[in-house]
Amino acid sequence: MSQPYDPASDGAQMSFKERMSYSDYLHLEKVLDAQAPLSSAHDEMLFIIQHQTSELWMKLALHEIGAAIGSIRADRLEPSFKMLSRVARIFEQLNNAWDVLRTMTPSEYTEFRDALGQSSGFQSWQYRAIEFMAGNRNLAMLGPHKHQPDLTDRLEAILATPSLYDEALLLLARNGFDIGADARRTDWRETRGENEEVLVAWQTVYRDPQRYWMLYELAEKLVDFEDYFRRWRFNHVTTVERIIGLKRGTGGTSGASYLKKMLEVVLFPELWTVRTRL
Ligand code: HEM
Secondary structure, eight states, X not given: OOOOOOGGGGTOOOOOSSSOOHHHHHTHHHHHTOOOOSSSOTTHHHHHHHHHHHHHHHHHHHHHHHHHHHHHHTTOHHHHHHHHHHHHHHHHHHHHXXXXXXXXXXXXXXXXXXXXXXXXXXGOHHHHHHHHHHTOOOGGGGGGGTTOHHHHHHHHHXXXXXXXXXXXXXXXXXXXXXXXXGGGOOOTTSOOOOOHHHHHHHHHHHHOTTTTHHHHHHHHHHHHHHHHHHHHHHHHHHHHHHHHXXXXXXXXXXXXXXXXXXXXXXXXXXXXXXXXXX
């Protein structure tokens, strides 16, 4: 009989007494110690891990969107393309994750739903930060975070600066396009309205991609991001309806009806309208 494979003989490091290990580097002790089910229901672990992993991916999405905003502002479009592609892939990954959660039936969820109290993804500050960074700035959504000044400050800091879409419009202006009222904005907290000049600018870009290739590519990266973000919202509401039907949410909204209304939110409006004009 052959000897079992010994990784040490292959050079694998086997002793970490005074060395940084995989676990040390990743702080796995902290990460893997952060699941604390409040009931004895088997499926609560799935529910917790699904949310925690989603929040980790959202953390990465925020990191990438923030850097993409900085790159566009500095007229460095190529790195921003890479970051925006990554954001779209993150949402694709999150979309696939619904398949795991969908294995939980309404009966299984009911076993621990009461333990959640009033907590809900509605209070996910990272999700709001993504929306705010992208350009969907509904100030009412600051409400659930008022009791945490540090988080409110982080969200306010995002609202004080141009969003991803605002930066794309400012880039159009730097390239000689008339962006109408968007060129005169000073208060970024205000929700901007769709405007004709911006639509005409995108129309010009889409009618002559060869001439405006970088702007055209940026526009398509933004549409790709929104496409995958919309799929996330759609998968969420479908999963929610499958699990709780038309019951109210733990966060207090009308539940699936509220989430269906949110499907109408558009992040980059002129980029969708322009398609009708081409
Ligand atoms: C059993 C699974 C789930 C159910 C039944 C559910 C249910 C709901 C409901 C009913 C709402 C509306 C707010 C409320 O009244 O509570 C909501 C919002 C939300 N949920 Fe979930 N959810 C589930 C899983 C998830 C997961 C895995 C995430 C990932 C982080 C998530 C993130 C969110 C976010 C970000 C919102 C706010 C959406 C918005 O305001 O547009 N949910 N959820």
